[in-house]
Amino acid sequence: MSARSIRDAAAIVGMGLTQFGELWDRGPEDLIVEAALAAVEDAGMTLSDVDAFWLGTRATGMSGLTLSRPLKLAGRPVTRVENFCATGSEAFRNASYAVAAGAYDVVMALGVEKMKDAGTSGLVPVPVPEDGTRTELTGPAYFSLLVPAYAERHGVSREELRRVLTHIAAKNHFNGARNPKAQFRKEVAAETIERSPRVAGDLRVFDCSGVSDGAAAAVIVRGEDAPARRADPLYVKGLALVAGDGSGQRDTEYDFTTFPEVVAAGRQAYAQAGVEDPARELALAEVHDCFTPTELVLMEDLGFSARGSAWKDVLAGRFDLRGDLAVNPDGGLKSFGHPVGASGLRMLYECWLQLRGAAPAERQIDLRGRTLGLTHNLGGPPGDCVSFVSVVGTQRG
Numbered sequence: 001m002s003a004r005s006i007r008d009a010a011a012i013v014g015m016g017l018t019q020f021g022e023l024w025d026r027g028p029e030d031l032i033v034e035a036a037l038a039a040v041e042d043a044g045m046t047l048s049d050v051d052a053f054w055l056g057t058r059a060t061g062m063s064g065l066t067l068s069r070p071l072k073l074a075g076r077p078v079t080r081v082e083n084f085c086a087t088g089s090e091a092f093r094n095a096s097y098a099v100a101a102g103a104y105d106v107v108m109a110l111g112v113e114k115m116k117d118a119g120t121s122g123l124v125p126v127p128v129p130e131d132g133t134r135t136e137l138t139g140p141a142y143f144s145l146l147v148p149a150y151a152e153r154h155g156v157s158r159e160e161l162r163r164v165l166t167h168i169a170a171k172n173h174f175n176g177a178r179n180p181k182a183q184f185r186k187e188v189a190a191e192t193i194e195r196s197p198r199v200a201g202d203l204r205v206f207d208c209s210g211v212s213d214g215a216a217a218a219v220i221v222r223g224e225d226a227p228a229r230r231a232d233p234l235y236v237k238g239l240a241l242v243a244g245d246g247s248g249q250r251d252t253e254y255d256f257t258t259f260p261e262v263v264a265a266g267r268q269a270y271a272q273a274g275v276e277d278p279a280r281e282l283a284l285a286e287v288h289d290c291f292t293p294t295e296l297v298l299m300e301d302l303g304f305s306a307r308g309s310a311w312k313d314v315l316a317g318r319f320d321l322r323g324d325l326a327v328n329p330d331g332g333l334k335s336f337g338h339p340v341g342a343s344g345l346r347m348l349y350e351c352w353l354q355l356r357g358a359a360p361a362e363r364q365i366d367l368r369g370r371t372l373g374l375t376h377n378l379g380g381p382p383g384d385c386v387s388f389v390s391v392v393g394t395q396r397g
């Protein structure tokens with residue numbers, strides 16, 4: 001089962017991103033207005049040029065009114081979407097399909113979330129059905145299960161895996177230190193990571209993404225119209241969303257070293273985009289590093305490393321800012337936190353900058369002729385999740 005390819009049928013022509021972090025003095029409306037106006041200005045347009053809007057928010061708003069009121073969009077269609085941690089990407093996916101289908105000429109996808117002061121911290125317990133009763137695990141507790149599972153399956157000692165997780169955390173904070181929009185903008189030493197307070201299992205504070213607020217927006221047009229709008233649009237090459245059926249939660253043999261939904265979404269997006277060897281063809285990947293072991297497993301599920309060898313590739317620096325394939329060059333969820341509705345579009349914003357050579361010099365990657373980027377979200381716990389993958393690129397055809 002695979003969606004028809006959207007390759008080159010839609011293109012981004014402008015994007016906006018707010019500061020992410022503890023934005024105590026800013027409400028959702030402030031973030032929406034800032035991201036939306038930045039995106040249309042970047043596209044050389046005004047809000048009146050946009051025909052329809054998709055809003056991604058998990059809990060900050062309940063309907064299109066959350067967007068139409070602050071932007072004063074009387075008389076225009078505004079659709080609110082939600083799909084767990086893939087919420088921002090869902091806004092982008094649905095908006096892209098709308099222009100590709102010819103329903104509208106110009107659309108906007110905007111994601112926003114207030115987490116820090118909204119009582120929606122990361123430690124919301126996730127219900128787990130167990131023998132007819134219900135127990136509850138927090139996000140960190142659930143994802144901590146990946147560590148012993150990976151160690152056992154691939155014969156890696158817990159001490160060695162600790163070095164791998166530390167490398168991932170240090171890498172993403174190194175990148176985030178070079179990004180003025182990130183929540184955490186400091187490099188973090190290995191000793192600091194390894195001595196930080198334990199949160200759950202082997203996971204320490206620096207193995208977790210933070211809790212933050214933020215918004216991001218994209219203006220999207222039909223691919224064939226994009227060159228007339230600007231010289232350097234970003235074409236949508238592949239979009240895939242896969243929902244599991246929750247059976248992993250009831251499976252006592254569930255394999256915590258892979259997310260089948262991610263593998264399937266990656267395959268579909270690569271097929272649409274014509275990508276055969278993602279590790280060699282992608283210039284960058286923005287992946288859902290909600291916790292450091294998640295990023296480790298994603299390197300294998302997305303086909304960047306052979307099964308069982310991502311830990312060696314991480315330690316060899318393959319996914320560093322100056323490595324073979326830069327993973328989370330903007331700092332990832334580790335540096336930005338995870339305002340659920342905004343994260344997917346925040347990842348696309350980094351592709352928008354990097355692939356056009358427009359990132360700040362201190363974190364601009366060497367594209368080496370590569371023209372493609374990937375974004376990825378994982379929503380929900382292992383065994384009961386949705387996964388989104390996009391491939392975007394600067395070349396049409």
Ligand SMILES: CC(=O)SCCNC(=O)CCNC(=O)[C@H](O)C(C)(C)COP(=O)(O)OP(=O)(O)OC[C@H]1O[C@@H](n2cnc3c(N)ncnc32)[C@H](O)[C@@H]1OP(=O)(O)O
Pocket residue numbers: 085121122123139140184199204205206208209210211290334338378379380381
């Ligand atoms: C599929 C999915 O995406 S599931 C993911 C859902 N997300 C989560 O579960 C979020 C997980 N993270 C958390 O819950 C929190 O960040 C925690 C528990 C790790 C830490 O929270 P708290 O202990 O409340 O931290 P608090 O806000 O008090 O901050 C203490 C210090 O640590 C820093 N800090 C807090 N969290 C992090 C983090 N994740 N990474 C780096 N630094 C952090 C703060 O900036 C602060 O530093 P300062 O003292 O220099 O100002």
